Amino acid sequence: MTEQGVTIYLVEDDEAMRSSVARWLRLADFHVEPLAAAAPLLETIATDSPAVVVSDVRMPDMDGRDLQQAVQHIDPDLPVILFTGHGDIDMAVEAMRNGCYDFIEKPFNAERLLESVRRACEKRHLVLENRNLRSQMEDLSGLHARLIGRSPAINKLRQEIIDMAPVDANVLVIGETGTGKEVVASCLHHLSPRHDQPLVAVNCAAIPETLAESELFGHEPGAFTSASTRRKGRLEEAHGGTLFLDEMADMPLEVQAKLLRAIQERSFNRLGSNTVRNTDFRLIAAINTDARGAIQRRELREDLYYRVNTIELHIPPLRERREDVPMLFSVFCEHAAVVYDRPVTYPDSATLTALMNHDWPGNVRELKNVAARYTLSSLPPEERLGSLLRQDNDIAPAPGEGLREQVQKLERQLIQDALRRHEGRITPVLEELQLPRRTLNEKMRRYGLRG
Numbered sequence: 004m005t006e007q008g009v010t011i012y013l014v015e016d017d018e019a020m021r022s023s024v025a026r027w028l029r030l031a032d033f034h035v036e037p038l039a040a041a042a043p044l045l046e047t048i049a050t051d052s053p054a055v056v057v058s059d060v061r062m063p064d065m066d067g068r069d070l071q072q073a074v075q076h077i078d079p080d081l082p083v084i085l086f087t088g089h090g091d092i093d094m095a096v097e098a099m100r101n102g103c104y105d106f107i108e109k110p111f112n113a114e115r116l117l118e119s120v121r122r123a124c125e126k127r128h129l130v131l132e133n134r135n136l137r138s139q140m141e142d143l144s145g146l147h148a149r150l151i152g153r154s155p156a157i158n159k160l161r162q163e164i165i166d167m168a169p170v171d172a173n174v175l176v177i178g179e180t181g182t183g184k185e186v187v188a189s190c191l192h193h194l195s196p197r198h199d200q201p202l203v204a205v206n207c208a209a210i211p212e213t214l215a216e217s218e219l220f221g222h223e224p225g226a227f228t229s230a231s232t233r234r235k236g237r238l239e240e241a242h243g244g245t246l247f248l249d250e251m252a253d254m255p256l257e258v259q260a261k262l263l264r265a266i267q268e269r270s271f272n273r274l275g276s277n278t279v280r281n282t283d284f285r286l287i288a289a290i291n292t293d294a295r296g297a298i299q300r301r302e303l304r305e306d307l308y309y310r311v312n313t314i315e316l317h318i319p320p321l322r323e324r325r326e327d328v329p330m331l332f333s334v335f336c337e338h339a340a341v342v343y344d345r346p347v348t349y350p351d352s353a354t355l356t357a358l359m360n361h362d363w364p365g366n367v368r369e370l371k372n373v374a375a376r377y378t379l380s381s382l383p384p385e386e387r388l389g390s391l392l393r394q395d396n397d398i399a400p401a402p403g404e405g406l407r408e409q410v411q412k413l414e415r416q417l418i419q420d421a422l423r424r425h426e427g428r429i430t431p432v433l434e435e436l437q438l439p440r441r442t443l444n445e446k447m448r449r450y451g452l453r454g
């Protein structure tokens with residue numbers, strides 16, 4: 004292979020034509036693979052092939068334009084040069100519009116063909132170099148390890164994170180609960196030039212309404228009754244770094260108005276102070292419903308939404324990317340095994356099928372919890388999941404269940420929750436549930452739970 008390692012696949016059914024074009028190309032130092040038909044080409048090339056295709060349009064087994072479409076279905080950036088003896092401007096225009104790299108009429112000028120092939124090789128080389136660089140960047144950044152998944156949606160999201168991380172534009176991350184909004188925010192921060200500055204996360208849903216302003220903007224002593232000392236707000240703490248406003252639509256509307264001003268001007272006042280303070284942060288916000296709905300319900304100010312959504316990143320729910328389930332589950336089982344010092348149990352294929360068929364209303368967080376419980380369970384591997392998914396769905400009565408079964412289900416759930424809260428330590432569970440050790444042991448055995 005010469006010309007930067009690229010092979011020229013020359014597809015031409017006419018033997019005389021094929022050997023003369025191949026000769027020209029070889030004389031110009033290209034590496035040529037002559038083919039008499041289109042079909043073998045499609046078996047040879049793949050995504051990322053270091054290849055350029057030069058093909059006749061009229062061939063017995065396939066029209067060159069169809070071949071071009073098929074090639075670009077395999078790799079949309081693979082250059083295809085077409086030539087034809089039946090001079091037809093319309094066909095040329097249409098082929099170019101459909102992504103053909105160049106269109107050359109027969110009888111053609113050898114120089115014109117060689118020049119076109121040279122440029123196509125150059126382009127192919129650049130595209131491949133770029134892809135290689137990107138995948139190295141992804142490996143370097145650890146993005147694959149932080150944001151796990153191979154579905155097209157997650158691949159695209161990782162790409163968007165790489166593209167958007169270095170710019171300072173505001174980002175709005177949208178996704179249902181547990182889909183990984185915080186993971187995305189932290190990836191954006193860690194791949195940004197601000198990565199060695201603070202990432203300050205504010206959970207807007209968790210701050211009491213009356214304290215929201217002081218939490219964000221800080222206060223001076225005496226600003227309100229309980230404000231005895233000076234306090235820096237989160238906006239100030241985020242100076243130089245990234246401010247992550249989680250569940251933004253849960254912030255009181257008046258505070259949203261103040262926040263809007265602070266974002267626009269990158270300045271604010273502490274409560275009880277007239278001094279205007281400047282702050283420089285990159286803003287990432289998250290909401291877990293559709294923004295339009297939140298605006299209509301008057302939970303989210305429209306102007307704030309438009310200020311924050313310069314870039315919108317959507318994370319689809321897990322049920323729309325079921326192919327990510329096996330990998331996520333295996334990785335979470337490995338984590339859980341390390342954390343709880345248990346052997347790793349990898350799911351068998353029946354378990355995987357059941358996992359992929361589950362709807363995951365709690366998304367990746369729910370999957371992570373199930374993986375932890377799966378790892379902790381003492382049941383034989385093939386029996387573990389049934390009980391986990393059933394009870395994870397909820398403990399509402401199933402059809403035909405009497406009071407006894409329902410009470411048992413609830414009891415099992417309460418014991419399991421307590422075990423989880425205390426990370427499997429029995430003594431605090433005994434204290435919390437006020438049970439004698441023997442009774443707890445007996446119930447744990449009956450319900451297949453382990454400490």
Ligand SMILES: Nc1ncnc2c1ncn2[C@@H]1O[C@H](COP(=O)(O)OP(=O)(O)OP(=O)(O)O)[C@@H](O)[C@H]1O
Pocket residue numbers: 148149150151152178179180181182183184185186187291367368371
């Ligand atoms: N693609 C992923 N790869 C690895 N871990 C993930 C992924 N998505 C989510 N997680 C894990 O799942 C859990 C939930 O993720 P995260 O807290 O980011 O979700 P969220 O969208 O912010 O949820 P909420 O709406 O409840 O705040 C975390 O433990 C996180 O590490």
Ligand SMILES: [Mg+2]
Pocket residue numbers: 184185249
């Ligand atoms: Mg979150």
